[in-house]
Amino acid sequence: MSRILWLSGALALTLAAGCTRHTASAPALHATATGSAIVESSGGKQLGTPGAMLPQPLVVQVNDAQGNAVTGALVEFRGAEGVTFDPAASLSDSSGQVSTNVTLGAPPGRYEVTAASNDKAGKGFVLKVTELAAGYQQQLGFELQDQYCARCHDPESSPQRVSNYDNLAVKPHAFTEGETLNNFSDADLIAIISHGGPALNRSALMPPYGVTLSRSEVQALISYIRLVSDPPWRITGVVYAKQ
Secondary structure (H helix, E strand, O other): OOOOOEOOOOOOOOOOOOOOOOOOOOOOOOOOOOOOEEEEEEOOOOEEOOOOEOOOOEEEEEEOOOOOEOOOOEEEEEOOOOOEEEOOEEEOOOOOEEEEEEEOOOOOEEEEEEEEEEOOOOOEEEEEEEEEEOOHHHHHHHHHHHHHHHHHHOOOOEOOEOOOHHHOOOOOOOOOEHHHHOOOOHHHHHHHHHHOHHHHOOOOOOOOOOOOOOHHHHHHHHHHHHHHOEOOOOOOOOEEOOO
C-alpha cells in the first residue's frame, strides 16, 4: 500500500505590490524535445489540508515511445479552480522529470490534477493524478487510524511504528482497498469497528473498539476510509476536476 502522506498545516504567503509600475513576466518556455507519455514518479494520492500545499511535490516523468526519459519536454499542470501549481509549467530535466508543488482548493474531497505535454506531431497526451483534501471529520479519522488501526492495516513499518501485518494469520484490508471495503455499508463498518470482526462473521483478530472510540469518532474513521478508497466510494468523495 502506498504510504499516505499528511500535511498538518501550511502558511500561505501574500506578496504585497511593490513600487514599480510593471512586473516582469516569466519568460516563455520552449520545448527542445518531445515525448509520447507521462508517468508518475511520486506525489500522487497524497492526503492534504484544503487550501494548503501538499507535503511533497508531484513528480512526473516524460518518456519516449521506447520508455526512455526525455530531456527538454514541456509539461504543463492543470487542475480545478482554486488549485495552484508552483511551477505551473516546466521543461523536463536530464532524468526526464518535472516537479511541481501543488496547493489544493478550499473544498474537501478528491482532486484530479493533470500533467500535459505534446508529441512531435503536436498531439497532446496527459497523465491524471488524484490528490485528497481532508475536511475536519476526515482529518480526525486519519489521526484515529494512525493511532489505532495502521499497525495492523498498513503492512509497511515506519520509524514511529512497527507493522504487525505479517504476524496476522488473516490479513487485514488496507483502508485504500475500495474493491473490498466499498462492498460494506456504513452500518456494516460501524458494526465491525464497534463490536469487532465477529459482528459480521469476520476474523476475530479484528478487536472491538466500541468502548475505546465514541460514535462520532467511529463515523470520522469511516469518513476517512471513504475518502481514501480506491476505487472511490460510490456516494462520497467529490472529484474536483478541470472541465
